Amino acid sequence: MTTPQTTFDGRAWSPCLACLAGALGLLAVVVASFVYLSVSWGDLVSMESMRLMGRFIAEFFPPDLSASFLARTAEASLQTLAVSSIGTLLAALVAMPLALPASGRFGRLSRAASRLLLNVLRSVPELVWATLMVLAAGLGPMAGTLALAVHTAGVLGRLFGETLENLPPTAERALREAGAGPVAAFGYANLPLAAPQWLGYALYRWEMNIRMAAVLGFVGAGGLGQMLYFHLSLFQQAQAMTVLLAMFVLVVGVDAASGWLRQRLTPARG
């Protein structure tokens, strides 16, 4: 008779030791993390703290919808919208010239140098840039704009450069061989191919930045974040709830606008 105990490749069933060790290691790391933080989780889920938490949440409702407060919220929303838009625009303007060396057009040395610069810009988060910019530019929305611009320039520069690297080289070569100068060849061959993708990346970053711009106010960079921080500090939860709702509306609105622009301005791809 046959031996049904062995599987197709002839191996008898045996526990995967590496998987077991990996799972145990993961469990150990997670447990160690919880222990290291020494948060008294028991107190957190006790009846008393649950009751307090419930009361805290209940204080957020109903949101403050008085006309004067709505007007102030609308003003802050416009400021946040402006910070995210101008920040993204500035970032795109800075990223374009940085993308040229980053795509390796001017030799290996300038490629490495520009990539290092872009990496440094990118790896410091927006909120950290914002604390630095508040020192340089003072409290207010300009600090937030600059912080967004600096971080986003790092991200967009890398993406723009990669776009340039991935373009088909044939169009530019054809123009160059027909006698066009390097600037004309780039402008008429590469730029039209790269522009829709660049625009798409910029719009995508705008969607991310509207979320960030709403948060940057926590360190004093104006807009909705500053309002939220202010009202939560004074334990005015009803007002905070209005600001949270405004953030939500703004994010959804920008997502819709960006999607519409992307459809209108960038050609459909197959």
Add this chain to the structure above:
Amino acid sequence: MTQATASAAALARDPAWHGRIGGFIAFLVVLWPLLAWSEFRPWLLFDSQGLAAMRGFLAGFLPPSTAPDFLALLARSTLETLAMATAGMALAFVLAAPLAFVATRALSISRIGPGPGVWRAAIVRQSSRFVLMVLRAVPEVVWALVLVRALGLGPGAGVLALGIAYGGLLGKVYSEILESTDTQPARALLEAGSGRLAALLYGLVPGAAQELASYTVYRWECAVRASVVMGFVGAGGLGQLMDQSMKMLNGGEASAILLTFLVLVLLADGISAALRKALA
């Protein structure tokens, strides 16, 4: 007469000039109020007072502070940040896995054929999707700011905030990954009468495990960055330390923390890349 033909010739050269000029004017009209609202006055950066303050602060950056007790504090905060990210991810996974299990269409018995309970199943599925959407609609920093008010300063608020925001994100992505892999085996199991959990474990997870694990590791890397940022609103770790040093204008400490942060992010990148390569 000649002028008219000349301008007509110019128009013929660029048939799209209406759109171009109109678009450019619309752009300027939108740009102007945005510049005003964001109070964009870059020349303020270069006035002498601000420059002097900035120069003083930046001069303090070098050398980075290496006082032994500060370094000990730095090491403790770094460990705290890593622990926050790991614990937050564990919490997010515990939240996301059951919600994704309910929300994914790949395991829907009621969608296989007409039968009772189609509406009930759809309502349960849609409501779990809605919960996931609400959890991730608010950024983790905002969750942290709110939770710090409720739970007090410290890493507890950060862990919960990460767990909530990333729970929503992971749940959505998990359910999408399960839908995008080969769903035939799960469907065959369900049609043969197996339960949903068995269909998940034997039909979907073997095909999707690598992608699920790789995405989770990538999110852990993001969680490390996020836990630094959450420290700025008082949720402990490196961010809180940095916030304090910045407020005291202590450049040496700030630069040491920034360097630590960069190393930590690079390290998390490296670990995440190595783990994902090992999983592939």
